[in-house]
Amino acid sequence: MRYLPLTETDRAAMLDAIGAPSVDALFCDVPADQYLDAPVEGLPLHASEMAVEKHMRQLSKKNLAAADAPFFLGAGAYRHHVPASVDHLIQRGEFLTAYTPYQPEIAQGTLQMLFEFQTQVARLYGCAVANASMYDGSTACWEAVAMAGRVTRKKRVVLSGALHPHYAEVVRTMAKFTVDEIAGAALSLTALPDDDGLIARIDDKTSCVVVQYPDILGRIPDLPRLAEATHAARALLIVVNTEPVALGALESPGDLGADIVVGEGQSIGVGLQFGGPYLGLFAIADPKLARQMPGRLCGETVDADGKRGFVLTLSTREQHIRREKATSNICTNSGLCALAFSIHMTLLGEKGLTALAAENHRLACIAADRLAQLPGVNLLNENFFNEFTLMLGVDARPVVRKLASMGVLGGVGMGKLFPDSDEVKHGLLVTVTETVSEDDIARLASALEEVLP
Structure with a gap:
């Protein structure tokens, strides 16, 4: 039995109290083109619990998890080792x-x-x-x-x-x-x-x-x-x-x-x-x-x-x-x-945080020097902490997708963050933390050299 605690009279009284003509008026800030006019295509209206679990497991296998690949993503969300x-x-x-x-x-x-x-x-x-x-x-x-x-x-x-x-x-x-x-x-x-x-x-x-x-x-x-x-x-x-x-x-x-x-x-x-x-x-x-x-x-x-x-x-x-x-x-x-x-x-302490930062910067410098040697790649900023921008001369977003298909999460294409800028889209934001090894850096460099035109 459906649980419907409010009657139409109840709803009308509440709408009258707040001065709204209808429930839909409460969502006036949502753009009209974002409303669904039908159920989501391809999504079944109902399924058993076991069927949903099986389907979700299959979908999860399409993910490339952060721990399963060389990981150079950042732009506001960073992978660090958590004890x-x-x-x-x-x-x-x-x-x-x-x-x-x-x-x-x-x-x-x-x-x-x-x-x-x-x-x-x-x-x-x-x-x-x-x-x-x-x-x-x-x-x-x-x-x-x-x-x-x-x-x-x-x-x-x-x-x-x-x-x-x-x-x-x-x-x-x-x-x-x-x-x-x-x-x-x-x-x-x-x-x-x-x-x-x-x-x-x-x-x-x-x-x-x-x-x-x-x-x-x-x-x-x-x-x-x-x-x-x-x-x-x-x-x-x-x-x-x-x-x-x-x-x-x-x-x-x-x-x-x-x-x-x-x-x-x-x-x-x-x-x-x-x-x-x-x-x-x-x-x-x-x-x-x-x-x-x-x-x-x-x-x-x-x-x-x-x-x-x-x-x-x-x-x-x-x-x-x-x-x-x-x-x-x-x-x-x-x-x-x-x-x-x-x-x-608390586990890190002041000395631990300083040491962690130093390791992040050391690895980032190794990566920046290595990647800047690739043909067609230019390092934009020489002063950085653990995150720097490479200019590729081409839209970085397809490059990122190709790298992912090769098992390398190679950075964030700046066109993803600034889709309206033709100049910015050539930028690749690369982040290097203590979770990245020098072998990972070498693998990124090799893969990037292969996918760049």
Whole structure:
């Protein structure tokens, strides 16, 4: 028997209360050409559980798993070795079954973990305060933009052309509801980031400047110079980091003048996960701005007997306070992913993170030197961490597909990220982490030489 808890009268009453003419009107933001007018072609209307399992197993055999091939993909999601102890510890019942602590003081273990996580993120980013995590890097980026608008009371957002296009798209999508003006720019295919062009777009109406570090091509922008120009306009500098391992080698953004640092924590403890769930990181340099932060802050205190304890120090999300006073509608945090990050970071320690970063950079340099020797291949940027861009002279997307057919996941064709640019599509973004061997690099070089015209 179907479970239909609402009658037509119930639905009509609710639609009348919110002022919507129909249920379909609630989906008005979905483009009309994205609606289905019939069932998905080739998909059966029903099948037995055993038949579905068999079909899904057959489909899974078509995948080329990250661990089964030389893996050079990156562009915001990175393959690193995650120790088995991380997965073991996060599956302990007291962590795996715990949810957002609505009566937080009885969840001392969860609160302490989040407190330690905040400390690690703040130190990694060179900031004073970090929150208890967010959904992912792209939504954390938007939350930073929204926060900058609240702080500066200005509405113009300057985006670097070298910001990951998925992050930029999230900002543009959310800005439709806040009426922020988004000043974007085309990606500049130069050896160094176009810091001059970015600075030239800053004016007295600018609320924030958003720059990626390292950027989408693997280049390292001049953050102190950008910070000086941004602060001269009384705006905030937002730095996005998609590869936290890089901060084991590069100076922290907060120490270089960033006001807000956000990013993706997936590299540490979380794994690729087929695209999610991931982990948003968010930190600020000036603790005076803490009340404008989204999400939650966990703090350390003492109880009535003087014993150490942990509390939710600040909760400015709409579940805790009046909606019109909330800084964000984020309703939870990626708690289990934050725990995985914190455990992995604890296992690494400061020396371990530095050593891991050094190994990533060493292997990336070997790969860049080897691949740049191939006929028709040019290395775009010589300054990078573990990710660099090769210019192939042809569309890189078919090249990537040919490499995959040869059992090599050889990088990300930039045309996939920037489909509207004829120039950018020749770029191949190659990522090298500690999971790549020198034999893998040799195999990529051999395969690439074979498939290039």
